[in-house]
Amino acid sequence: MLNISMKTMLEAGVHFGHQTYRWNPKMARFIFGERNGIHILDLQKTVKELKKTYAFMKDSAKEGKRFLFVGTKKQAKDIIREEAQRANVPCVYEKWLGGTLTNFETLKKSLKRFDELEKLEADGLFRVMSKKEVSRLTKEKNRLVKLLSGIRSMKTLPQIMFIVDPIEEGGALSEAKKLNIPVVAVCDTNCDPDALDWAVPGNDDAARSIRLFCATMADAIIEGRAEAEAAKAAAMQPVEAAHDDQQSMMDAPVEERAPESSAEPVKTEE
Structure with missing residues (x-):
């Protein structure tokens, strides 16, 4: 507020x-x-x-x-x-x-490149590259960090x-x-x-x-x-309550009923 x-x-x-x-x-x-x-x-x-x-x-x-x-x-x-x-x-x-x-597809490529460079470094591949290559990639990564860090989560x-x-x-x-x-x-x-x-x-x-x-x-x-x-949680409550009521009915003990007689009724002579 x-x-x-x-x-x-x-x-x-x-x-x-x-x-x-x-x-x-x-x-x-x-x-x-x-x-x-x-x-x-x-x-x-x-x-x-x-x-x-x-x-x-x-x-x-x-x-x-x-x-x-x-x-x-x-x-x-x-x-x-x-x-x-x-x-x-x-x-x-x-x-x-x-x-x-206005050229968002190109931006997404830059963001993808950002991810690739971070993965290369995290996987330790920078250690097996030449100093010149590492220097070039580090410079590229630092530039992307500076320019794209704030919008890295912007997928659309x-x-x-x-x-x-x-x-x-x-x-x-x-x-x-x-x-x-x-x-x-x-x-x-x-x-x-x-x-x-x-x-x-x-x-x-x-x-x-x-x-x-x-x-x-x-x-x-x-x-x-x-x-x-909060609205989403409130909307879920009646559904959960109905489910709980239904479950309670299913779990409730069932009263035993006397078995019904299968014998045929006795006929009386008129």
């Missing part, structure tokens, strides 16, 4: 936008005013949009939808990785590789993408739009909210603000999945 106070948002600096000359006029409806040449976001509107987005993410998780978190800039990458791991969803936190979504395309800074992650946004994958994003005062399916106005540069939004999205996914599991 979403429970974030205005005080928490203020302390995280969620309300601070960019310098006024860097703004996108489409964000005007979310801006409260300006202070010292900096746009200030209206936190009441941020809370409103965050609640709607939280409900969408939670309901989607409850339905079993697949997610992808994306945030590669310095102040976001570690947070994205940590919160994605907590919610057990794939993430891109180092660099967005062009074609990650995501159904929802969460982005920190849609301007920085323009490549990811573009690919998602081409494939009609809904995009949820933290939207600072320099962003275009109309390019997003779910725009949450907020500071996408300060680490504390980024942490707040990423943790909230992770919480929504975790809560949605927990509700789905």
